Amino acid sequence: MEQLYGYVLYGVTLASMGGIYALLALGLNIQWGFTGLFNTGIAGFLAVGAYTQALLTTPLSSRHIGGIELPIPLAMLCAMVLSAIVAYGVARACIRLRSDYLAIATLGIAEILRLIFKNELWATNGPRGVSQIPRAFEDLPPPWNAIAFMAMVLLIVLVVYLLMERARVSPWGRMMAAIRENEEAAAAIGKHVAHYRTESFVIGAAMMGLAGALLAQYLKQIDPQVSEPVTATFLVWVMLIAGGSANNRGAILGAFLIWTIWSATQILTGFLPNEFVAFGYTVGNLQVRSAYVRVFLIGLILQFILQRRPQGLLPEKRPAASRPSSAHTDRDSS
Amino acid sequence: MKKLLSVVALGALMSSPALSADVKVGSVAGVTGPIAELVAPILAGRNLAADHVNAAGGLLDGNRLVMIQADSQCDAKAAVDAASKVVNVDRVVAIVGASCSGATSGMAQAVTIPAGIASVSDTSTAPSITDLDDNGRVFRTVPSDAYQGATLAQYAYDLGFRRLAVTYANDDYNAGFAAVFAATFPELGGTITASQAHEPAKPSYRAEVATLASAGDAEALALFAYYGGSGITIIRNSLEAGLFSRFLGGDAMVDQSVIDRIGADTLRGNIWLTQPISEEDSVSHMAFADAFAARGNDPQAPFAAHGYDATFVVALAIEKAGSTDSAAIAKALTQINDPDGEIINAGEWAKAKAAIAAGKAINYEGATGSVDFDANGDVPGSYGISTVGGKGTWQVAPIH
The missing domain is CATH 3.40.50.2300 (Response regulator)
Structure with a gap:
């Protein structure tokens, strides 16, 4: 029974972290799935959100600025707004770049942000990071504190999902798809392409900032290492592509699925012996090596999905195109 | 429902009596990530200590000490995930680790402190770890900066x-x-x-x-x-x-x-x-260095001896507590360095087990020096003063 309870608690942490990644994947889905913006700077916006949350809510410390002790929901709002502001500045500079150039530019910007957080010691405590970040519901008795936090994360994911579904089927969503598919055509029918690309970029970044704010609470500790690109940018890309880009459910499914694989493979590799003999050769230090197998596994999954199922597990559904034209007219006339 | 049943069945399998004789301790380290090359010898140090314990009678009633390894990647995200797995799924009674101060701090605050499990880090030197509101759960065998x-x-x-x-x-x-x-x-x-x-x-x-x-x-x-x-x-x-x-x-x-x-x-x-300075000519360090080198490892590898000590003190605390209750183990970690106790050097597990069984106080003198935890779970470390000697070179003298 105790063992089962342990699995439930592990499931709660899995769902909390999966939910945070789902928000990142949804944010990326607006940018890449809807509008075709190749953002490789997810980690940067995540870091802006996380540090905003951390510095606004922690008690006064000699190690970093802060001591404002803002209420948690207000700080989360600030994290979203600040990420959006940073994204707006980035967009002003480079939203007109074509996809691959935008990828290079955003990668660079994420790295600049990471180095700022690492080097501005007076503000962020540099590589040592900010700790003792308050987490929502942490005063409840265990395990309810963890369950309540998970419920909050999942509720936020649900709300964001509903909003994004509404956006996707709205004229705004169809216009974004038009910009993604053919910018010139969209511009020719009078759409201000750069303006809408900026809009999409900023909204997506705000969600990444919100994910950062939740991550800071969940970990209770934030340092420049959390915005390290492998787990903060490229893993999110794997999630979105595996789940199905331009499909909001796909983004969420991909996030939970890939995070579960990433995390739970550790249980499997834990069963490996430290040494085994095959064909007369001794393969040693397996416990160290197996850790790298997990990283390899994620790459393999990405390769497999790109080769065999490029549209992802849940492919995009186009609301405008799939609706029969007669139904369309019926609705318009009613 | 089917799923639930299979989870229950799996749970029953995991807690079968054959496995319950093992005492599980989490071994959380940045196996992959920026300090990967430092971690392999540290893990070897930890495993050496576990082997010393198992070779000389094991824990409690002859139970085997099993180190459950998990990868903290030198990153708080990964450390929280790894610790959650070893604490909840493997039901470890204590944790050795993590590597990197950020990872240790995140792991402690988000997982081990709320779960009431003691963690002993062998690599994290950040002063901020001292200030954590840890309810006596966070220890380290490296001195704070x-x-x-x-x-x-x-x-x-x-x-x-x-x-x-x-x-x-x-x-x-x-x-x-x-x-x-x-x-x-x-x-x-x-x-x-x-x-x-x-x-x-x-x-x-x-x-x-x-x-x-x-x-x-x-x-x-x-x-x-x-x-x-x-x-x-x-x-x-x-x-x-x-x-x-x-x-x-x-x-x-x-x-x-x-x-x-x-x-x-x-x-x-x-x-x-x-x-x-580490007391490299001490009996305890020599015992560690010889055993470690015999396995083809370099005793001078950074933090390898700290990894050995972290694991050994966890084993001593379990033995001293006389149970696998995590709160009792955390308390016992502060009771293995009684200044009047019997001196236990690195590798002397049989002697330690006998002393604890006889109800005697013990004082562990580790491979890295005396591992005397203070109220914050920190060790003071040993320092020397370098001055310019008669031959125009640096001369180190320990500070007393």
Whole structure:
């Protein structure tokens, strides 16, 4: 029974972290799935959100600025707004770049942000990071504190999902798809392409900032290492592509699925012996090596999905195109 | 429903009696990530300690000590995930780790402290870990960076200095070291006349030194810098202008090139540098080093001996607690260093087991020195003072 309870608690942490990644994947889905913006700077916006949350809510410390002790929901709002502001500045500079150039530019910007957080010691405590970040519901008795936090994360994911579904089927969503598919055509029918690309970029970044704010609470500790690109940018890309880009459910499914694989493979590799003999050769230090197998596994999954199922597990559904034209007219006339 | 049943079945399988004889301890380390090359020897150190325990009677009623490894990647995200897995799924009774201060801090705050499980880190030196509101659950076998600052402040005061100027290179290590020094020295009764950060690798520091000297009649300059980055240049500029002639500092300044380029006669009797020392000629360290080298590992590998000690103290605490209750283990971690207890050296598990069974107090003298946890779960570490000796080289003497 105790063992089962342990699995439930592990499931709660899995769902909390999966939910945070789902928000990142949804944010990326607006940018890449809807509008075709190749953002490789997810980690940067995540870091802006996380540090905003951390510095606004922690008690006064000699190690970093802060001591404002803002209420948690207000700080989360600030994290979203600040990420959006940073994204707006980035967009002003480079939203007109074509996809691959935008990828290079955003990668660079994420790295600049990471180095700022690492080097501005007076503000962020540099590589040592900010700790003792308050987490929502942490005063409840265990395990309810963890369950309540998970419920909050999942509720936020649900709300964001509903909003994004509404956006996707709205004229705004169809216009974004038009910009993604053919910018010139969209511009020719009078759409201000750069303006809408900026809009999409900023909204997506705000969600990444919100994910950062939740991550800071969940970990209770934030340092420049959390915005390290492998787990903060490229893993999110794997999630979105595996789940199905331009499909909001796909983004969420991909996030939970890939995070579960990433995390739970550790249980499997834990069963490996430290040494085994095959064909007369001794393969040693397996416990160290197996850790790298997990990283390899994620790459393999990405390769497999790109080769065999490029549209992802849940492919995009186009609301405008799939609706029969007669139904369309019926609705318009009613 | 089917799923639930299979989960229950799996749960039943995992807690079958054959496995319950094992006592599981989490071994969380940054196996992949930026410090991967440091971690392999540390894990070897931890596993050596576990093997020493299992080879000499095991824990409690002959139960095997099993180390459950998990990868913290030197990243708080991964550390929280790894710790959640070993705590909840493997039901470990204590944790050795994690690597990297950020990972340890995240793991402790998000997982092990709320779960009431003790963790003993063998690599995390950040002073902020001391301040965690940990309910007596977070320990480490490496000294905090803060101790060297406090040690130098005390030593300077004992030498008779009362008024010091401070300058430090603006990097992670030196800034932290200087901050502790500048906070401790006034507490002892001294005065910091001026404190100024400097950017390393500039060709000249005449302006900085002049500013520091003009702020008040300091008796010496406390200099926190890497010798090659700015340390040698600052000493030379100070001597040229005749502003400071005596210097205090830390291990980042201990290098022969400092003496060669400034001159042994100038520095002799005028410079004091603290430096962490491990008691490498102690019986306990030799026992560890021999056993570790016999397995083809390098005993000098950074933090490998700390990994051994972290695992050994966890085993001692389980034995001392007499149970696998995590709260009892956390409490017992503070009871294995009784100054009047029987001395236990590294590898002497049978002796420790017998002493605990006889109800005697024990005092573990580890491979890295005495592992005496204070109220914050920190160890003081051992420091020496380097001065310029008669032959024009650095001479280290332990501080008592």
